[in-house]
Amino acid sequence: MSRAPRRNWTVAVGLLSVVAAMAGVTYFGAVPLYRAFCQATGYGGTTQRAQAAPASEGGREITVRFNADIAPNMPWAFQPVQREVKVRLGEEKLIFYAAWNRASVPVAGTATFNVTPQKAGPYFDKVQCFCFTEQKLEPGQRVEMPVSFFIDPKIAKDRDLDDVTTITLSYTFFPTHQQLGERRD
Numbered sequence: 195m196s197r198a199p200r201r202n203w204t205v206a207v208g209l210l211s212v213v214a215a216m217a218g219v220t221y222f223g224a225v226p227l228y229r230a231f232c233q234a235t236g237y238g239g240t241t242q243r244a245q246a247a248p249a250s251e252g253g254r255e256i257t258v259r260f261n262a263d264i265a266p267n268m269p270w271a272f273q274p275v276q277r278e279v280k281v282r283l284g285e286e287k288l289i290f291y292a293a294w295n296r297a298s299v300p301v302a303g304t305a306t307f308n309v310t311p312q313k314a315g316p317y318f319d320k321v322q323c324f325c326f327t328e329q330k331l332e333p334g335q336r337v338e339m340p341v342s343f344f345i346d347p348k349i350a351k352d353r354d355l356d357d358v359t360t361i362t363l364s365y366t367f368f369p370t371h372q373q374l375g376e377r378r379d
Contacts (some may be wrong), residue, residue, distance in 0.1 A: 202324055254283050261364035262291055263270035268369050270299035270331065275338060283347040286321060290338040291365065302330040302370040310362045315351035316363060328370055 258281055260274035275290040293327040295301050305325040313362060324339035343363070349355050 199237075213246070238292050238320065243261045243287075254350055255280050256283070257281075257357065257360045258345075259360060259362045260289065260291070261316070261362055263366040265366065265368040267316045268303060269301055270295055270303065270367060272365075272367050281345060283350055284343050286342060286344045288340055290340055291324065292327065292335040293331060293340050294368065295333060298333050298334050300330060302328050303367045304370055305365045305367045306327050307363065310364065311358060313351070313355060314345075314358050314361050316357070317346040317352070318363070319344055319346055325365060329367075 257278055259278040260276065262272045262274055264270055264272050270293075271294040273292055275292050278291060279287055281287045293303075304327075307323075309318045309323050320341060320343045322340055322342040324341065329337075329339065341363070345361070349358070
């Protein structure tokens with residue numbers, strides 16, 4: 195083989211390796227990378243994480259609605275136990291989501307989350323959430339997973355949020371990357 199075809203072959207193999215690596219990062223890294231970006235920046239209505247709620251200020255009350263979705267390849271049923279609650283600024287609330295593994299094998303998953311309207315995301319603080327850790331359910335297992343949250347009283351000082359009377363907290367469960375790898379075997 196002369197130098198030109200060998201050089202072309204080397205370049206082609208190198209480019210294919212780069213494309214394969216990019217596809218692998220996209221497939222296996224998209225959810226965790228997007229979650230990390232959103233948590234760091236508050237992008238897309240991503241909520242904040244807090245250690246504890248401040249004292250409730252009474253006064254303004256906001257309705258919080260709950261939404262649940264699953265990825266197409268996730269064999270779980272997933273839904274909020276209650277559809278909505280009313281919460282006063284600074285008041286900590288505890289609600290639950292229910293998940294049920296409909297598969298005949300154990301399935302692990304992680305949840306992504308966001309808040310709408312997006313502009314309310316920086317004021318929506320979670321104290322405890324199942325979304326911070328991987329969840330593994332055995333075949334047929336049903337669990338209720340807690341979410342403890344509050345709305346930061348600073349929202350009342352943001353004139354751009356005076357029109358916010360309802361906030362929706364939404365979760366989507368995805369199988370973990372390890373689980374996806376196990377399924378393809």
